[in-house]
Amino acid sequence: MTSKVENQWFENYLKNAQLIANRCENSSLKNKINQSYKQPLTKYKTGDKFRSKVAKLSHAKKWSQIKENQTCELFENFTTEFVLLPNTQTQFCFFNPPTTTELSTTSVIYTTMIDEITTATNAKWNLTGITVASSNGNSSILNPYAIFVDDQYYIYIAEKGNSRISKWPPNPNGSASSSIFQTAAGQLNQPPSLYVDSKTNTIYVADESNNRVVSFINGSTIGSSVTSILSGTLPAVSGIYLDPNGTIFITDTGQNRIYNWFTNQSAVGGQGSGNNASQLYQPKRFFIDSNYSFYVADSGNNRVQKWMRGATMGETVAGGYGAGSNASQLSGPLGVVVDSQGNILVCDSNNHRVQKWTPGATIGLTMAGNSNGTAGSSSMELNAPKGIAIDKSDNLYVVDSNNFRIQKFNVL
Known part of the structure; x- marks a missing residue:
């Protein structure tokens, strides 16, 4: 059997x-x-x-x-x-x-x-997703774009279309239909990404259309600018992540780079737009592992680039064969995470799926959604996923954007 x-x-x-x-x-x-x-x-x-x-x-x-x-x-x-x-x-x-x-x-x-x-x-995850945050199709209740899951399994959602951050309770059995916290109106303008620092109880938000990064005390509805350096100086802040030391890095899509706020220098890319090993093109969100390696969703190049600590060039670890739905391809990847086993999980947005790339693999395996790149609304399907996250147990969470829900795929 x-x-x-x-x-x-x-x-x-x-x-x-x-x-x-x-x-x-x-x-x-x-x-x-x-x-x-x-x-x-x-x-x-x-x-x-x-x-x-x-x-x-x-x-x-x-x-x-x-x-x-x-x-x-x-x-x-x-x-x-x-x-x-x-x-x-x-x-x-x-x-x-x-x-x-x-x-x-x-x-x-x-x-x-x-x-x-x-x-x-x-296959490492259950192929049937559980809805852990939902608006029942009402975008004013939930309009998800990016996600973060903290160590207590609380779910934080960047609602770009609603210009807010919402916090949802842990829902191991699904069926959540309301948040427990939202940022106040007028605080943000189309945020596409966020990061929760449990050590300092702080939520960092990429406030894209305000060209800044803001921080919130977890549970507060009023934000403050992290620093004046990040306010009004960045043309497109599309991603944010902290390394194990708490250093803040952001995606500066307009300059095709990942930017180190503390050093005021490019950490990845910054060599103009392009597809060679030292360049990025329209980078979106990224992930930093325990070895301080960067994994960047290089959306315009339909690939994921890995940059070792201090490297001046990246290595393609997923995609890179042009836009498409074959197992070797990605199309408009918007997010990437790495699990505890080193597997690279990619939010393959235009293909309506999440792909897993084992270390050294040349093709990916579909972990969520349809492998042939078609959209759907069943518990095994996705429609324009915009972001992914994993919790400390390696459970997979997917921002199922056009279905206005967050899907959780339990680790096996």
């Missing part, structure tokens, strides 16, 4: 069958690939152990780069049940593996791989 998570993982990969078939140069094999692709799901659901060998293509990372159609030859010359492995577009598990001789005729390498698919590798 397989779990819902395992079944959903296979179903997500079945959705990619048509894409794989379309990349096959031999059109006569398209239907064969699609039909074969359905078999592993049926076989696995009957309770059979997923034990197999792997055929790995020797020299290609993308289907479109496979020379002389060697992959299609493999399916044509060897009929069997197969499934695409996670974290790759060029590896397949065969339930009844071909012989070494058969594999050699299609120029592939034969290797031994996994014994059994486990949920820990392929």
